[in-house]
Amino acid sequence: MNLNYPLILGSKSPRRKEILEKAGFHFITEAKDTEESFPSDMPHNEVAAFLAEKKAKAFSNNDAYYDKIILTADTTVLINNELLEKPANQEEAFEMLLKLSGNVHQVVSGFSILFNDEIQKYSDETLVYFRAVEEDVIWDYIKTHKPFDKAGAYGIQEGLGLTHIEKLEGSYFTVMGLPIHKVYQALYKFSAFHKK
Template structure:
């Protein structure tokens, strides 16, 4: 899809790149290192939108992007009002996956579009129900897939995401990291 302005995906995520490519968007990828800090009193389901906007503001502060569309994103996983961020190591990954085993959790993926110094943020939630995750399955998944770059310590498109998710209420792509149906709607006005 051709847009009236060059599209830059402000993310290192291979999954977000894959989603945009498969949706037919022409884009380049460029990410700026941004400290992913958020206020402690921020409601947990608003963290993804806050961080996506923070990433867009880094491009705004750097400058030179006025004639481009910048798309940034963030994904969070919540269970029992606890935010499961990217695991620091295998032990933390194992604890997260045990917490998700046999239960339903919420995945929030948010994105921000920056254009001509204007920032607009959007988010989408999907509820994911896992079947029981046996310890051996968890350990094998961590060894094989090293899910240390994924919120909640899993990818829907691999391993236990394929074999143990029993139900989804919402978008598969929101869980993968980018609610492409909403991104498409927001980029539609810029299409040639």
């Protein structure tokens, strides 16, 4: 989809870049380091959208981004309302994957669109059904794929994500990190197709 303004993906994620490219968008990537804290009393299913908005705010109040569309995103994994963030080491990754093994968990991907200092934030949720995973298979996955940049310590497009997810209720791309069906709808108003 051709947009009437330049699009910037404010993310270092190769997965989000791939999704946006495959959806036919033209864009450049430019990420800003953002401190990813959130209020301790915030409902866990709101954290992804909150962090996506925080990332977008890092681009605000800057004339260099005037008349440019900034897209930022964040993904969280929840199981029994416990938030599983990115694992700090192999042991944390193992504990996370052990919790997901044989259970259903929730993946929430939030995204924000910043345009001329106005921010809109969105969110999408998918339920993921994980088959039970043997402990030695978990260790092999961690050593092979080093999933330390992924919330919940796995990627749906590789390893355990490919072999042990039985079904999804919701969007595959939300689990991958960008709910592209909602991103498309949100960006449509900036396109030549949109009739004012």
